[in-house]
Amino acid sequence: MSEQYKLYINGQWIETDETQNVLDKYSQNTYATVYKAGEKQVDQAISSAESAFQNHQLSPYQRYEILKKVSELLSKNKEDLAQTITREAGKPLKQARTEIDRSSQTFEVAAEEAKRISGEGVPVEAAPGSENRMAFTIRVPVGVVGAISPFNFPLNLVSHKVAPAIAAGNAVVLKPASATPITSLKLAELFEEAGLPAGLFNVIVGSGSVVGQQMMEDDRIQLYTFTGSAKVGLKLKQTTGLNKLILELGNNSPVIVDKEADVEQAANNIAQKGFAFAGQVCISVQRVYVHEEIKESFQKKLLDAVKSLNVGDPNDPDTDVGPMIAETEAERAEQWVKEAVDNGAELLTGGERNGPVFQPTVVNNVKKDMKVVCEEIFAPVISLISYSNLDDCIAEVNESPYGLQGGIFTQNLDRAFYAARKVEVGGLMINDSSQYRVDLMPYGGVKDSGSGKEGPKYSIEEMTNERLIVLNLKNG
Numbered sequence: 001m002s003e004q005y006k007l008y009i010n011g012q013w014i015e016t017d018e019t020q021n022v023l024d025k026y027s028q029n030t031y032a033t034v035y036k037a038g039e040k041q042v043d044q045a046i047s048s049a050e051s052a053f054q055n056h057q058l059s060p061y062q063r064y065e066i067l068k069k070v071s072e073l074l075s076k077n078k079e080d081l082a083q084t085i086t087r088e089a090g091k092p093l094k095q096a097r098t099e100i101d102r103s104s105q106t107f108e109v110a111a112e113e114a115k116r117i118s119g120e121g122v123p124v125e126a127a128p129g130s131e132n133r134m135a136f137t138i139r140v141p142v143g144v145v146g147a148i149s150p151f152n153f154p155l156n157l158v159s160h161k162v163a164p165a166i167a168a169g170n171a172v173v174l175k176p177a178s179a180t181p182i183t184s185l186k187l188a189e190l191f192e193e194a195g196l197p198a199g200l201f202n203v204i205v206g207s208g209s210v211v212g213q214q215m216m217e218d219d220r221i222q223l224y225t226f227t228g229s230a231k232v233g234l235k236l237k238q239t240t241g242l243n244k245l246i247l248e249l250g251n252n253s254p255v256i257v258d259k260e261a262d263v264e265q266a267a268n269n270i271a272q273k274g275f276a277f278a279g280q281v282c283i284s285v286q287r288v289y290v291h292e293e294i295k296e297s298f299q300k301k302l303l304d305a306v307k308s309l310n311v312g313d314p315n316d317p318d319t320d321v322g323p324m325i326a327e328t329e330a331e332r333a334e335q336w337v338k339e340a341v342d343n344g345a346e347l348l349t350g351g352e353r354n355g356p357v358f359q360p361t362v363v364n365n366v367k368k369d370m371k372v373v374c375e376e377i378f379a380p381v382i383s384l385i386s387y388s389n390l391d392d393c394i395a396e397v398n399e400s401p402y403g404l405q406g407g408i409f410t411q412n413l414d415r416a417f418y419a420a421r422k423v424e425v426g427g428l429m430i431n432d433s434s435q436y437r438v439d440l441m442p443y444g445g446v447k448d449s450g451s452g453k454e455g456p457k458y459s460i461e462e463m464t465n466e467r468l469i470v471l472n473l474k475n476g
Ligand SMILES: NC(=O)c1ccc[n+]([C@@H]2O[C@H](COP(=O)([O-])OP(=O)(O)OC[C@H]3O[C@@H](n4cnc5c(N)ncnc54)[C@H](O)[C@@H]3O)[C@@H](O)[C@H]2O)c1
Pocket: 148, 149, 150, 151, 152, 153, 157, 175, 176, 177, 178, 206, 207, 208, 209, 211, 212, 213, 216, 227, 228, 229, 230, 232, 233, 235, 248, 249, 250, 251, 281, 282, 376, 378, 404, 445, 449, 450
């Protein structure tokens, strides 16, 4: 019998009239069922959050204690949570374990930040006529935060929304991706164990077009924090009007391998970071621009590293590349690669599909209007592009509508810093690829990759309003 999970609203575990199946993404068998939220439950979750926000104003230290406790509980329940992610997302077990460690850190950093929320002094007395005044700002929570998350990091990307929202003193309604809802419900159990008052964290499961749409249209939600595709992000922006909005969207990450790069370091790094979780990471390496002078040796080393990746069952602790989130997604990747090859690209390795598992693939001689280059592939596919002049290369990198993170491998400081100034991204990694993130850093994109930053310190700024307090004093 498959496992069964309930919604979490106002501190209660709720059953509804409808359920949805959650597939084991490798075997494609149903492994659990989850109750689905209808209009009534979405409304209940938002009103519970609204009244909990008004009735349970936790002190910064209480918020610190609860978040610290959740951080500890995540570590304590690491194995169960990692296996849940492996089953519902198909993420290789070793990468799922890393995700739990990172989530625990995200909660720990958010707990610490809860004690550091502060405003600043404002020198209003410097304005003529205001000599008797003093002013400062405080930061106040926004109220109800609506969080909508993607499938690819079912715990850590949820943590990046929920932990700072609670640290800032808000209440949260979370809608996780419908492919991976169970991890979020397990997180709710941990919040309950950590003593979070009922209603401050609610989890409702259902499709984006129904549950997500209703959330977007509810003006009791003061701030939306969304991670997902640019297509849905745009819809949110158009629907949520003047409400605050943090958008963490897609990318087609560029990495430049300069003629003065450590070629071995670059090749090994790119092989790891282009294919982790089958390339379904928003900062996964997709476009690799290689200087023509080192192209041959880089290509050989890259292919050696890619061919040594273990592909297959995500439950095997040695697996590097497991299934994609759905067979249809693997079919799409296969089709995009085929289209590129039909139009003159050279397939260096990969290209085959077995159900939802798509082999790590490297294509060469690509053209910039091929989908594998100009769209976000979100699959284990890397394209190699030769260049001879750094300025031309950067101009081509910047032609992308996206700008989340990028990377450059070079031992030449001048070229590294030149790229740092010129490449249009939210974060540029030097001697690392685009896929570098630790959870305390500011993280977010420019252009179609979104707006607003994550990283607990930065999210807390977004999730609080600055209020100015002015004292009109009499002469003592
Ligand atoms: N920038 C980042 O930090 C980051 C991180 C992870 C993933 N992503 C991006 O996410 C995408 C992959 O994730 P995905 O397939 O889950 O994305 P998605 O946009 O399909 O879904 C994301 C979430 O939005 C919900 N949703 C869908 N339609 C909606 C609607 N009409 N109204 C409200 N909510 C709706 C989904 O149910 C899900 O919970 C990729 O583009 C990837 O780059 C970005």
